[in-house]
Amino acid sequence: MPQRAKPLPGEKRSAVQAKAACVCGAVTLEIDVPGVWAWHDHAEASRRAQGCAYATYVGSWKSRFRILAGAECLTRFEDPDRRTTRSFCARCGTPMLYERARSPAIVNIPRALFQSRTGREPRYHMNLAEKADWTWAGEPLVPLKDYPGVMWERPKRKTPASAIDSLFIAED
Ligand SMILES: [Zn+2]
Numbered sequence: 001m002p003q004r005a006k007p008l009p010g011e012k013r014s015a016v017q018a019k020a021a022c023v024c025g026a027v028t029l030e031i032d033v034p035g036v037w038a039w040h041d042h043a044e045a046s047r048r049a050q051g052c053a054y055a056t057y058v059g060s061w062k063s064r065f066r067i068l069a070g071a072e073c074l075t076r077f078e079d080p081d082r083r084t085t086r087s088f089c090a091r092c093g094t095p096m097l098y099e100r101a102r103s104p105a106i107v108n109i110p111r112a113l114f115q116s117r118t119g120r121e122p123r124y125h126m127n128l129a130e131k132a133d134w135t136w137a138g139e140p141l142v143p144l145k146d147y148p149g150v151m152w153e154r155p156k157r158k159t160p161a162s163a164i165d166s167l168f169i170a171e172d
Helices: 044-050 160-171
Strands: 017-021 028-032 037-041 055-061 065-069 074-079 084-089 095-100 106-110 124-126
Touching: 028 055, 044 055, 044 095, 055 095
Parallel strands: 037 124
Antiparallel strands: 017 028, 028 065, 037 055, 055 106, 074 084, 084 095, 095 106
């Protein structure tokens, strides 16, 4: 693990930090715990940028955030229309930082990058109007026959005919 960055003179830190790293390990960073908040972002742009159903971020004050290693590996993408900046590791492509002009003092970091607790549970959902209609929202799952480890969501029965088909499948 990389050494903790030396504090600058007069810099205040909390007693506990949470560390985060990209897939290849070139970029590491830390925030002071607790973060400001944690949230799920259902915006289409975040969905694309992270290649997932929705992104879950931990927001940190920039003054309580430090890049420990690999700053030279970070590549920035500025989106002038949305007034956002996304930074990712140029070696492995991991999304690392998401900054929004509307909240200039906060940097958002994907929750999945942290190796420890951040002091905030993700209880907030934003941009739900852009939520993908294929997002799994906890619907009941059942084991898929003959495929160990695969769970699936049974199709909803819409007509009597499809209900009969489902019964046949269940009998296989
Ligand atoms: Zn990387």
